[in-house]
Amino acid sequence: MSVEHTLLAVLSFWPSTGYDIKSEFEHKAASLYWGMSYGSIYPKLKKLEEEGFIYTLEQDEEGRRRKLYELTPKGWEEFENWLRMSPAYPVVKDELFMKLSTWHEDMDYSILIGHLQKRRVETKDILSFVKEWPSNGYSFVSKFSALAIRFAEIRLEAEIRWIDEAIHALQMDDLPEGQDLNGNVDKILTRRRQAINSNKE
Amino acid sequence: MSVEHTLLAVLSFWPSTGYDIKSEFEHKAASLYWGMSYGSIYPKLKKLEEEGFIYTLEQDEEGRRRKLYELTPKGWEEFENWLRMSPAYPVVKDELFMKLSTWHEDMDYSILIGHLQKRRVETKDILSFVKEWPSNGYSFVSKFSALAIRFAEIRLEAEIRWIDEAIHALQMDDLPEGQDLNGNVDKILTRRRQAINSNKE
DNA sequence: TTCATGATATATCATTATGATATATCGAAT
């Protein structure tokens, strides 16, 4: 997905190095809804410069050898065209939910509860960061990003509430009912037992 | 991220073809927290078979030429080991939030509102699918996946509430305050105007 | 009966992105 446009978007606020851009997506608000690796950033910055969307600023205080990139007029245009385009539906990859929903009924819950507890801690950490924002080293925050942060807050709080409920339900063994419309549960259990037994032989 | 284990996880319920597996991540509950493309699925299934984690079932009713894959005992073991491993923090890529939080204050809001309205419709659609679950062609649903679905419901409902608030705030121009700690707003505006002007010349 | 169409099914491939690694400098503390 369009790493290039994301780079232009970050550069639209102030000239930045590849390292600065990466930092935006680490332990900062932007990491809640986007990510990028150096392996994408540096080659793409090079490509964007070759194509005339950005250029390297030479005026670098104290002559440090870092490459500050800035948008060209063409880059501004491309950025604004991208903003106007309808955004794709989000892509999510969450292994916890993959594991949760493929857990089998005869497997030990306690490990699953451990996974949920770990996620609770991680989510709490991010939530408290989000709540302390913008005091975390930000020099500027638009009212639009304030709106995005507000959503992150709502979402993270809902997630923590759900985790608490889920842990409680698992510990009390008071889970919502599974539904077995075609008698598959027995088939699944039988397959599992057979596989496990044939492994022991 | 581990496509292989996800394949084993899906196959742990019943033997499936590559196409079946892909379907699980399209218009179904699993698509809320995971995705895979055919370009990953088929090569990985081949690899998993070569490595002895899965095998091809020959008993295929009516002799249709489809490859039903089933877990081997080694595959079951690998699947359960994976379940026990601590899941990574989720990866999210949401262009809407990227656009929202890099919108500039002097840009036309109406397009942004349009993006939000489109997302509202998409989210509503998924929510009504989730609410009708498990009547949507599912033959079996564990109590763990019921838990995951419950979270999806909570999350999607919160998202819709936030979208409504956000649209309203944008329409009324009653947005949360932006914060300008280092006088960056003027700098940003000046840069933008200069770039746009130099483009017109 | 034929034909069109959409769903089922497998597979490959160019492009893109990730994650790990290498390398080097800078600033601050010990």
Added chain:
DNA sequence: ATTCGATATATCATAATGATATATCATGAA
């Protein structure tokens, strides 16, 4: 002086995506 963590750029093997090709099956319409 030196160590150490942060800053900074870059590359590369591996992995994943998204598009495309190909073919069959089920169905209903002409």
